[in-house]
Amino acid sequence: xxxxxGRSAGLTELPFHxxxxxxxxxxxxxxxxxxxxxxxxxxxxxVAPVGxxxxxxxxxxxxxxGAAHGRAQAVATGIKRALPERIVFTYQGDGDIAAxxxxxxxxxxxxxxxxxxxxxNNAVFGMTGGQMAxxxxxxxxxxxxxxxxxxxxxGPPIDLPKTLATLEGAVYIAAGSVDxxxxxxxxxxxxxxxxxxxxxxLGFALVSLLSTCPTNWGLSPVDSLKWLQDNMLPIYQMGExxxxxxxxxx
Amino acid sequence: MPxxxxxxxxxxxxxxxxxxxxxxxxxxxxxxxxxxEYLAKHLPQAGGTVLQGEDEIASINMCYGAATAGARVxxxxxxxxxxxxxEGLSYLAxxxxxxxxxxxxxxxxxxxxxxxxxxxxFQCTKGGGHGDYRLIVLAPSKGxxxxxxxxxxxxxxxxHRTPVLIMSDGFLGQMMEPIELKDPPAALLPPxxxxxxGCEGRTKRKIASYSLTNEIGEANNLHWQAKFEQIRQTxxxxxxxxxxxxxxxxxxxxxxxxxxxxxxxxxxxRGLKLGLIRPITxxxxxxxxxANLEKVKGILTxxxxxxxxxxxxxxxxxxxxxxxxxxxxGGMLPSENEILGKLTQVFALPAGEV
Numbered sequence: 001x002x003x004x005x006g007r008s009a010g011l012t013e014l015p016f017h018x019x020x021x022x023x024x025x026x027x028x029x030x031x032x033x034x035x036x037x038x039x040x041x042x043x044x045x046x047v048a049p050v051g052x053x054x055x056x057x058x059x060x061x062x063x064x065x066g067a068a069h070g071r072a073q074a075v076a077t078g079i080k081r082a083l084p085e086r087i088v089f090t091y092q093g094d095g096d097i098a099a100x101x102x103x104x105x106x107x108x109x110x111x112x113x114x115x116x117x118x119x120x121n122n123a124v125f126g127m128t129g130g131q132m133a134x135x136x137x138x139x140x141x142x143x144x145x146x147x148x149x150x151x152x153x154x155g156p157p158i159d160l161p162k163t164l165a166t167l168e169g170a171v172y173i174a175a176g177s178v179d180x181x182x183x184x185x186x187x188x189x190x191x192x193x194x195x196x197x198x199x200x201x202l203g204f205a206l207v208s209l210l211s212t213c214p215t216n217w218g219l220s221p222v223d224s225l226k227w228l229q230d231n232m233l234p235i236y237q238m239g240e241x242x243x244x245x246x247x248x249x250x
Numbered sequence: 251m252p253x254x255x256x257x258x259x260x261x262x263x264x265x266x267x268x269x270x271x272x273x274x275x276x277x278x279x280x281x282x283x284x285x286x287e288y289l290a291k292h293l294p295q296a297g298g299t300v301l302q303g304e305d306e307i308a309s310i311n312m313c314y315g316a317a318t319a320g321a322r323v324x325x326x327x328x329x330x331x332x333x334x335x336x337e338g339l340s341y342l343a344x345x346x347x348x349x350x351x352x353x354x355x356x357x358x359x360x361x362x363x364x365x366x367x368x369x370x371x372f373q374c375t376k377g378g379g380h381g382d383y384r385l386i387v388l389a390p391s392k393g394x395x396x397x398x399x400x401x402x403x404x405x406x407x408x409x410h411r412t413p414v415l416i417m418s419d420g421f422l423g424q425m426m427e428p429i430e431l432k433d434p435p436a437a438l439l440p441p442x443x444x445x446x447x448g449c450e451g452r453t454k455r456k457i458a459s460y461s462l463t464n465e466i467g468e469a470n471n472l473h474w475q476a477k478f479e480q481i482r483q484t485x486x487x488x489x490x491x492x493x494x495x496x497x498x499x500x501x502x503x504x505x506x507x508x509x510x511x512x513x514x515x516x517x518x519x520r521g522l523k524l525g526l527i528r529p530i531t532x533x534x535x536x537x538x539x540x541a542n543l544e545k546v547k548g549i550l551t552x553x554x555x556x557x558x559x560x561x562x563x564x565x566x567x568x569x570x571x572x573x574x575x576x577x578x579x580g581g582m583l584p585s586e587n588e589i590l591g592k593l594t595q596v597f598a599l600p601a602g603e604v
Contacts (some may be wrong), residue, residue: 012454042450047315050460054276057456063446065318066458068341071311078315078323079272079446086319086448104311107304218400 365581
């Protein structure tokens with residue numbers, strides 16, 4: 001019998017050990033499929049920093065480098081400058097890329113660094129147990145905002161893709177979600193384009209994806225998807241935020 | 251071979267180009283800036299790239315990335331900037347990545363001043379970042395050594411898969427001296443069969459320093475410690491300057507080692523049998539240099555800090571010999587007479603001897 005669906009060649013055989021209902025696995029799968037479809041597994045190097053994203057080193061079948069918290073885009077820059085013909089991507093959580101790594105995110109985009117960044121936004125620091133992130137919503141309860149995020153104290157959440165889109169070197173900036181099959185298909189298209197932008201040497205590309213964290217949100221997997229739809233989707237700008245000339249032609 | 255007059259910082263940069271460094275990531279800071287400036291001008295002509303990072307943290311992490319890709323890579327900074335590199339150095343040590351890092355030491359703590367200093371000795375030799383690790387630290391004392399040791403640093407880094415530090419100072423970096431632009435040594439180095447440059451035609455590799463299993467964490471640490479011990483046994487370097495028959499010994503490195511040489515010659519002219527041990531590797535500290543100096547009556551270490559290397563000298567002689575300290579701080583240098591005077595005072599030498 002013909003096998004019509006299996007594990008993507010872009011992923012290793014190792015079973016995901018993310019928490020039940022966490023959508024990291026979905027995003028991994030999409031990236032794995034894109035690596036396989038573009039036939040770039042053998043020439044791709046991934047970089048993942050600290051946090052749950054740090055587990056991803058073992059799940060992708062391409063070479064992978066572990067970076068310090070927030071430093072993935074600086075590390076990716078070093079790799080890309082050493083090996084300009086290779087495909088280099090970072091896989092970072094929102095707590096990583098939008099807090100401790102902000103300077104590197106902005107400057108990688110400003111330089112038009114020819115790398116692809118995948119940002120996974122679940123509105124908390126996941127691995128450390130659900131602390132407030134720069135992306136935590138106003139009023140959202142976390143372990144470090146136990147009375148809800150007070151914007152007078154901590155400021156409103158950062159919409160990083162929008163911020164990066166203002167920089168000339170950023171040629172493709174998109175934001176999607178993996179809460180429904182339709183959005184998952186859309187997210188894959190964005191990821192694919194972000195890698196194609198790099199293949200064509202056009203400049204910096206980033207895809208931000210809204211993701212669930214049932215464990216730290218204290219919700220069931222199904223309720224987490226609903227929470228994301230009700231609370232995160234209205235706040236964060238969705239869709240292809242910036243598609244410059246060359247990227248639009250892809 | 252004809253010599254070229256150049257600043258110490260430029261000698262470092264020229265040596266890096268000539269021994270195959272293709273990537274430099276840095277951020278300007280006095281008194282190290284000529285390194286990035288010289289490379290920005292000359293490295294592209296040699297087929298390399300200089301990228302000015304958004305900060306020191308970015309620069310050291312760019313080095314980390316380039317090293318995982320197998321490139322010869324360098325960064326340079328001065329004390330406050332070098333502090334910012336400590337996180338990256340800890341990760342580089344754990345991931346066992348060859349990178350050459352130059353610290354043109356200026357004064358501290360805080361912003362400090364631009365004068366020569368050796369006050370980053372602890373930070374360079376004892377780890378500096380988090381966790382148990384050591385880095386090879388080379389201490390040049392003149393322009394030619396800045397050139398030679400830079401080439402040596404790249405080979406040591408590749409041989410041991412470790413970051414290597416060059417501890418210079420504002421005096422050495424800024425001073426112009428004639429430099430012989432030698433070819434790189436023909437070193438036999440291990441193949442870089444561990445790099446992550448894309449897994450086409452081989453199995454996937456990863457480079458990381460993360461372990462959530464304590465048993466694996468301990469095994470990793472034992473592996474690193476075994477490597478540090480092997481380096482400790484094999485890579486101690488020093489210069490023995492009239493030390494074998496010395497009654498009193500000076501210990502100084504870098505700029506102080508250079509001044510101390512003049513003190514030894516001047517002391518001997520005056521009938522005092524002085525010698526010098528000049529550490530060339532600050533880590534591993536050259537404890538072997540002190541093994542057969544039984545007749546030495548006293549040791550004076552000379553440092554541009556409040557007394558940091560003196561601790562390693564005391565450990566090396568294991569309290570067999572009295573060890574005293576002479577220091578200048580905040581960018582000042584000691585004079586020969588000052589050091590001779592200190593020797594006379596602390597070891598109660600007859601004034602006539604000096």
